[in-house]
Amino acid sequence: MSSPHGRGWRAAARLLAPAGALIIGLLATGSPAHAAPSAAELRKQISEKSDQLEKVVEQYNKLNAQLKQTRAEAAALQVELGPLEVKADQAKGNVARIAATAYRTGSFSGWNALLDSSGDGKLLARLSSLDQLATSQRSQIDEARRAAGDRFEVKAALDARLQEQTTRFTVVETQRKGIERDLAALKELRRKAGLLDEKSSTYTGSIPKYKGKAGIAVSFAYKQLGKPYVWGADGPGGYDCSGLTMAAWKAAGVGLYHQAATQWRETTHISRSQLLPGDLVFYSGLGHVAIYVGSGKVIHAPTTGEVVKVASVNMMSPYGYGRVRV
Template sequence: MPPARRLLRVARVLRPLLIAAAIAGVFIAPSAAHATPSVEDLRKQITAKSTKLEAVVEQYNKAREDLKKSKAEAAALEKSMKPLQAQIDAAQERVTAIAVRAYKGGDFAAMSSVLESGSAATAVDRLTTIDRIATSNQREIDAFHAARRDKDARAAKLADLVKSQQKTVDDLAAKRKTITKELDHLYDLRRQAYGSAQETTSTNSNSGGSSAQAPSVSGKAGVAVRFAYGALGKPYVWAADGPGGYDCSGLTLAAWRAAGYSLPHNAAMQYNQLPKISRSQLRAGDLVFYSGLGHVAIYVGNGKVIHSPTFGEVVKVASVDMMSIYGYARVA
């Protein structure tokens, strides 16, 4: 059989197979490429991304707290330099006045009249007195200038620190923005899976809602606990301390701020600032820290805490053992 006829025959045999493969590619491949992830897959993705972003948010909160502290120190230093400069100016004026009086016939004129009367000892005494006054004032001026140089050096260091910390805040804000874009995609998937990107009080059986009653707790701790109950159902909002939403350390900050206490907006900084307690000493109002100081909640009694969990969720009541505990601390 000639080669040309042989090739034609092979083509006729393969043609149906090629058509079938093409059809399979059209109807099967795209389906596999766009397979809808399961609810469990979505949950894992959202948890992983949320955990990553929450760590960035706490870093961001810490950087902002550090920056706020440095700016306050710089302002206090600048304020303290004003009276120092006034003291320098006053001492210089005193030295200048001594010289002016001398040249205008003040003390030196008096000495001249004494010398003319033949009392050299009195003249020497007067000259010594003037020199002593001038020297004393000059030492004072020198001391003030030394203090000024020291404060100028501190001010320069603080300015460099503020600049560095501001860059850290800006870098973390950019990083947060990038991860937030990734979360936006996951929220879209969450809508597909749950019908809503954001958890609500009505869909969250653990949130407590407005019907949840705060336990009877006395004193400042009672104020903080009641505030936490009032925040139930409000959304997790990064770097927020209310009133519309909270992140984890923002909620504990706001609860104790209502009771008259100031806490930094960062879980690790709160832990480091407060007295530590044991599990057996735990009482309502105390703070419970989790995940290597990456998360914090307020204890409300009966083995329960209130916390702002993560993106897409709301402030809710949970078991004190909801995750790995790092430690406990008492505000008041």
């Protein structure tokens, strides 16, 4: 007769047997295969990747704009330096001639004039001439000193700008290469999801008429419908989000920075109820921006593989609304 303890062990063994077989099976076959992501999962990944990439592109736009500004300032300093170089060289030449004359004639011309046996009238005339000569020499020496100082100051500022330009260029290039890699990954995700790039087209539909500079900006935005999203671009062949809003308002004679976050700071913040055509609508933590065109619609440059299009102002949860200062 078997003991209760023996029956308990056999029951436990029967319960554990399937689990043991499973463990052995896993060890034999390795890790279980992962199912391919569904279309919905791929679309979610594409959306997340697009949002991340757009924020990086906007950072790049800011750095690139700063680089352009630094280059412009360096070029202006270079132009300013040219005449200063000429002036400083001329002043330096004048001082060199003064020094050469003093060397040839000696430094006792004033005493020689005093010891001269001519009459008092001629003596006073000579002393006056000597005093004028000394004054002229001092003036030329002072001018040379000022010219040299001006040249040194501008040259130092130019060198600093060129150094800053080099540093910014290195950062921009590094970020650009990173964006290109991220863009390739995004395109691969789109390929796996079976998403084809939208074809560019020319807009031929009606354009609402609004007055003033806002009307010009809105009209410009409509005319860009169908053009491709191109990261870092502000037209005319393609746009990214802040490049489109910048170009639209540039057409109206108003300058905006090529970055959504900076455009937010450049605008007067308003409420949803105050929205008027031409106002800017910001999304995704200031990572995306669109231009409001009325009737609850915006025009924006969405993401890679897509074209400039009309969308609902609620296409995403708006971050805020800004009115361009004109």
